[in-house]
Amino acid sequence: MNHFDQAFLGEHREMEARLEGLEELAGGGHWDKAAEIVARQKAHLVHHIDVEERIVYPAFETVADDEGRRTLAFLRKRHQELPVFFDELADAVAAHDHQDVQDTLQTLLRIVADHHATEERDVFPLFEPESRLQAVGERAASELEGAV
Ligand SMILES: [Fe+2]
């Protein structure tokens, strides 16, 4: 797997797996562990979004057509919403409310999976090796790995 995929797809899969694992933790009453995972994944999410907004999306925007710009607007809107869903999830975990955790997780998982699929289908291919924005992709991957 190349550097860009390792960094970005790696975090996408990790995020999906961690969220999927939360259901069982909450069901088993492991609230402290669940709270720790929600806090850690939110920190990862905030950093991931920051790198995409500062480096990946602006570079994509310079080469995007109308449809690409519409996709980008939609993805940016999701970047505003996703941290809010994490806060709701953290509240549900803090309240030890299993039903609320389940409901919030279901919505969050759907939005996260769709967001990742759209990025991976419409945006990321331009940053792969031998592609137009390869150099930017390298820099973004290094930044992503640089913190949190
Ligand atoms: Fe994103």
Ligand SMILES: [Fe+2]
């Ligand atoms: Fe992403």
